[in-house]
Amino acid sequence: MRANLEVQTAPSRTGGRDVLIVGHDATETDLLTTTLELAGYRVAGTAGTGFEGIEQLTRRPFDLVVWDATLPDLKEVARGRRIPPEDRPPLLYLITCEYLHTLLPVLGRGREDYVTKPVRAAEVLARAQILLRGRHSAGEAGETVYGDLVLDAVGCQARRGSRALGLSPAEYRLLRHLLANAERVLSKEQISRHVWGEFRASEAIEKLVSRLRLKVDREEPALIHTHRGFGYRLGRARH
8 A cells, every 4th residue: 555645844843752653564664754753753663563563562662653553463463462551652543444433443532543544744743743742631530621622431421611512322422533533624434434333424424513513512612613525623713
């Protein structure tokens, strides 16, 4: 698979963070290495299989791991030795759109993210920066917070300020997915596969987003935005 990387040479703000790249496509790994190092990161390790990646993670610490979620040995890795969550660095997965639904259920809050293939340099660098600085402000245990919008994963509830939103299960799954990808445009296909586990017609997705927007955006500023021809985004307005 051919990677589409546009190398940028912006000034480094990364502080020389150590990165591990785990992927079976040598060309893609080389291009990612060039992209990250030109941005100021230090690629301190590469691995061609999931087992090699786990082995490197047990030997030394890394600040970030870029992990190809299409590796052939991932199922075997999942049944083998695992790194405790508290010892894992932030993970940036590389995934193709057709396999995205297999990855979404396992993404954690704040320390895991993904980019779709063919990967783009600007997106890789942007998602890495967000992972390393922390994606959301800290709430209480089990809470995801964006401004005055709070999602409580323990009680499967959400509120804006002091107002409970009273979400349906589908609305809750949609809001959770939008919050997990705050400031990022999600396609209708991505939303559909995450909310329902299958592709639904555009009309069903539009109605679901509309219902959620009516509950979330009663107060200003509006947080759910439509990007025509691309999808939807939760975040601040862009001018």
